[in-house]
Amino acid sequence: MSLPAPDTLPRVFAAAWGARDAEAIAALFAEDADLLTLTGAWAEGRAAIAAILAGELAGAFLRARLVTGRTKLRALGQDGAVLMQRFVLSGVRTEDGQDAGRIGTVLSAALQPGPEGWEIASASFCIES
Secondary structure, three states, rough: OOOOHHHHHHHHHHHHHHHOOOHHHHEEEEEEEEEEEEOOOEEEEHHHHHHHHHHHHHHOOOOOOOEEEEEEEEEEEOOOOOEEEEEEEEEEOOOOOOOOOOOOEEEEEEEEEEEOOEEEEEEEEOOOO
16 A cells, blocks of 8 residues: 555554554555564565564554654655654553553654555654653
8 A cells, every 4th residue: 555645654554553454554665665663673575564563563562552743744856755753652561561651652754656656665663762
């Protein structure tokens, strides 16, 4: 699934996250894309991204919810864009089953035009300090 425009990424990403749909999230990425996940896992390629996210969404983030915050989008001509998206993550459980509380996160994504729309070339999803 490609994106009609870079600014649609936050909503589509959050909806797929809420549905625990690792395949839908991975489909936002180019076939040879890279992702650094919230847990520090580094995935190279769409298949690896789907596999890592499936494990994370079934594990630590099974009940986690994302709420969108501030977005900053920077166009890089007509052939690229960088998006910085703040999310608040809640519903995360620690290893001992305790609620981890609300966690500030940032998705930083480099996007490029693909064959059917915009796609993520590389992204990092990290905890905001």
